[in-house]
Amino acid sequence: MLGEGILKGLAETAKNFFGSYVSSERMTTVEYPEQRIAPYEAARVFPFLVFDGKDWEAGMRCVACQICEKECPPKCILIEKSKDKKPDALGKPQFYPTRFDIDISVCMSCQICVEVCPFEAIKMDTEFELSTTDRFGGLLLDRKELAKSNEYYHGIHPAEAAGVDARLAQEKAKANVKSKAAAEVTATRAAVASAIKGAEVPARPAPEGV
């Protein structure tokens, strides 16, 4: 009948009105500054730079390859590459960023920098309380503000960080095997050379593949 739906609707809203005073399950509001819920693991806000160990400058994974800078759609990353090289986690000499700025007022949280980074150096943060009274300087984060430890990364994205660590360990092991093999090769070569020297063959390096 005409008006039936309106009465049903009124009954429903009345039920909600009184129910909200009786049952606390109905109320889904989290009163934010006082009450907080843990962020979801998949949550992402703005990127940060991961470093290993205690010293952020020494342990920074970033090698200033500038792929993220080039890929960033809104162009919010600015990197200056160093002139010298420093040994990275694998002991290999690498460039490092002397400057790494992210303007989070421009960043759109697309995570493309994270996807393209070959060194697992840049990851997404879950920190969202970034309001500041200085809208230019306060939102331009430099490398010191961006650097966060691997432990912090484990804290916010445990599963993802474990995967990253496993992959890095694998790479390190591979690198170790390689360097060991290389060391062995040089050792054999030295041994061979000394043997040849011993046989008083003209002092000329043996051609490769012999």
Next chain:
Amino acid sequence: MSTTLFTVTADQFFVLLQHWVVSFLPGSWQPVAATVVSSAAIVLLFPILFALTTVFERKGLARIQNRLGPNRVGPFGILQPMADGIKSLTKEDIVPTTADAAVHFLAPVLLVVAVFMGFAVLPMGRNMVLVDMDAGLLFYFAMGASTELSVFMAGWSSRNKYSLLGAMRAVAQMISYEVPLLLSAVTVVMITGSLSLTKIVAAQDQYSYGLPHWYIFTPWGFAAFVLYAISTTAETNRSPFDLPEGESELVAGYHTEYSGFKFALFFLAEYVAMFSISGLGTTLFLGGWSAPFAFLSWVPSWIWFFSKLMMSIFVFIWLRGTLPRLRQDQLMNFAWKFVLPLCLLNLLVAALWRFMGDGWLRWVVCSAILVLAYVGMGLIGMRSKRLGPRSYRYAE
């Protein structure tokens, strides 16, 4: 004896207070001063009620949606209207450069004035009426109709197409619903035989078997009350008829170009109009300041008036929390094809009621006519509507 004296004093408290205040002045000033004091009381009281209503509305709507509502300013958010008031007072008042500045300024002022004028004839308690006019109802509707002028002034003077379209939409709606509003109120005049609101209340302030003679408890009165409620909702631009503002889908409507305190005045006028029109509905159909049962007559009359008023406001809020907004064509069809014919029929029913004399027969006949008309019009109106679960062609 002393209890009677106490009851009378409580009932007439504000009247005595006014007399006491005025008694300090010389005799020739007293009539003017009495009016000024009463007007000041009205002009003070209703903005305070408005402030309280805004916070209770937000809380009530929140509860209907299982939320908490404002709870930051003061205990339980009760000081929220203060914060809102300070905000609107300190905001920049922008007038468009091409606007007609004088009319742009006058529109909200005239609206508020017109809306407050309605209270002049509303009896808010026994002997508590500012001007006891013989044609009070007529005066009230004349004032109510002049709000449409302010709305159009606002839309026209802003020199903005959205404002103008919004104003035209609002005026079309208000004029369409003005007709059923008047026609539903006219039934009361037909039965009472007077346009004076005090006489209308006095006619309802009688009891048989302890039950009141309110007009809502008669078939024609009930129908008129429902039609009146529908028309007032549309008249005051409240949900589900809040198309003129339509905050969730349109540019604000006729007050697009208003900001700061002028905007707050429009907002105030909307709520004060709601109080005033609820007050009139109370007076016409709910017995005004009379008690709902004979044994409760000792409670001061103004308490009854204001509790009925606040109940009406609660229903307004409840409806707002329940119903979705109508489309413009649905709004117009509803006014002209459903509400207006029922109003006209109700006039006939009220006449029948008046001339059939006492007895049970008039109850049966009048109720039957109204129920049949309602059901019949509902069936005809809903036949072509294809109501039911919606079928999607591409989604799903």
